[in-house]
Amino acid sequence: MLVRSLAFRLKDPLPNDAKFLMEDFRLAVNNAIRLGDHSNVTSRFALTKLAYMDFREEHPGMYAQHLVSAFEVAGSVLKNHRRRLRKGFPAQVPFIRRLFMKAENQAYKLDRVNGIIDLPIRAGLHIRLELVISDHHRRYLDDESLSLGSLTLLRDRAIVTFRKHPPEPYEHESIISLDTNERSLDGVLVKEDRITSVVRAEFPDVSVIQSAHHDRRRKLQKKKSHDRRTAKRLCAREGKREHHRIDYRMHEVANAVLSFAEERRSMIVLENLNGIKPHRDKKLNRRISMWPRRKLHQIIEYKAAWRGIPVAKVDPRYSSRKCPVCGRIQDSRKGTEFVCGCGWHIDRHINASINLLQTAASEKAAGGLWFSPGAFQHDVVMVLCGPGRAVRPEPNGTSGIRVMA
Numbered sequence: 001m002l003v004r005s006l007a008f009r010l011k012d013p014l015p016n017d018a019k020f021l022m023e024d025f026r027l028a029v030n031n032a033i034r035l036g037d038h039s040n041v042t043s044r045f046a047l048t049k050l051a052y053m054d055f056r057e058e059h060p061g062m063y064a065q066h067l068v069s070a071f072e073v074a075g076s077v078l079k080n081h082r083r084r085l086r087k088g089f090p091a092q093v094p095f096i097r098r099l100f101m102k103a104e105n106q107a108y109k110l111d112r113v114n115g116i117i118d119l120p121i122r123a124g125l126h127i128r129l130e131l132v133i134s135d136h137h138r139r140y141l142d143d144e145s146l147s148l149g150s151l152t153l154l155r156d157r158a159i160v161t162f163r164k165h166p167p168e169p170y171e172h173e174s175i176i177s178l179d180t181n182e183r184s185l186d187g188v189l190v191k192e193d194r195i196t197s198v199v200r201a202e203f204p205d206v207s208v209i210q211s212a213h214h215d216r217r218r219k220l221q222k223k224k225s226h227d228r229r230t231a232k233r234l235c236a237r238e239g240k241r242e243h244h245r246i247d248y249r250m251h252e253v254a255n256a257v258l259s260f261a262e263e264r265r266s267m268i269v270l271e272n273l274n275g276i277k278p279h280r281d282k283k284l285n286r287r288i289s290m291w292p293r294r295k296l297h298q299i300i301e302y303k304a305a306w307r308g309i310p311v312a313k314v315d316p317r318y319s320s321r322k323c324p325v326c327g328r329i330q331d332s333r334k335g336t337e338f339v340c341g342c343g344w345h346i347d348r349h350i351n352a353s354i355n356l357l358q359t360a361a362s363e364k365a366a367g368g369l370w371f372s373p374g375a376f377q378h379d380v381v382m383v384l385c386g387p388g389r390a391v392r393p394e395p396n397g398t399s400g401i402r403v404m405a
């Protein structure tokens, strides 16, 4: 089952009854966390057995399903906590401060035409929440193949999850093979056994954003070195902003790639980034942090599954050093051009993508693909996604978005 969450703003302020319910919910979660931690249990079932009766006595009015959902939330919080402890991180017993509640799909109703949530609070008392609906929301609400999942209610918005069975991926008629780099996805489009063009999706601003935030965090730490708590808080805020901005860009890039693929009924070939070990050199490590690239792959894969676009992931070994024509493996991977003794020469990133394509072909992931890398016009470049238009200039001197030619 594929799941996607959609946030809706609420038309009116939250009614008081809902706030009381959320306070009770938070209390139930925190109680269950404490009890669960004390008795070493994390499953919803065990927590329900442990805490249900007591809490029921104190809050006889609360709708039973909400209470069970609170135990479910507590269980997952406890599991995360347990994992942190196992990894050796210092961790206090978690405590939920945020006012929220979660209802499973049997515990609320959503009028998908009018966008109104009906949420029972206790016997005989329901509240109605009117949602603000955009065209984007409308597409999900009107799509009958989507079923409703849980509802998470926050002070100012409601998050509804939509679920669907993954559609069968289409039979591909072409292939896009993409090599994932620090600032771009570079690759080729193959149609009828021929490489027809070079494709490229650029995100040069992502590394600019990353380094700007990194510098800002370092400055903050220096400035607030006398107050570690404030430093930590400010740095966390910086990190969150960085993630949001990069996330946004990655979604744009993924959408561009997927729409391109869908139009041509292409399969997408990507390198498998798992298993790529972090570099020894710490400084280099940060500069080419793998995080945005893994994130980009996750987004592409997830959205592709949702839209029924086939994706194959292949082992990237030697992809940056191998000549796809004669098969020779080079020692170095320096320079922007890949030049081989056999006469083959091409942009290094494009070369890597051709190698990925060959691996996919040999692994039959691409379904009996045959192509000859020798003959193609690499002057035809299709740019799927250029540098971001709506990116704020960086205020601290690193401004200016560098565009890769």
Ligand SMILES: [Zn+2]
Pocket: 323, 324, 325, 326, 327, 328, 340, 341, 342, 343, 344
């Ligand atoms: Zn060669």
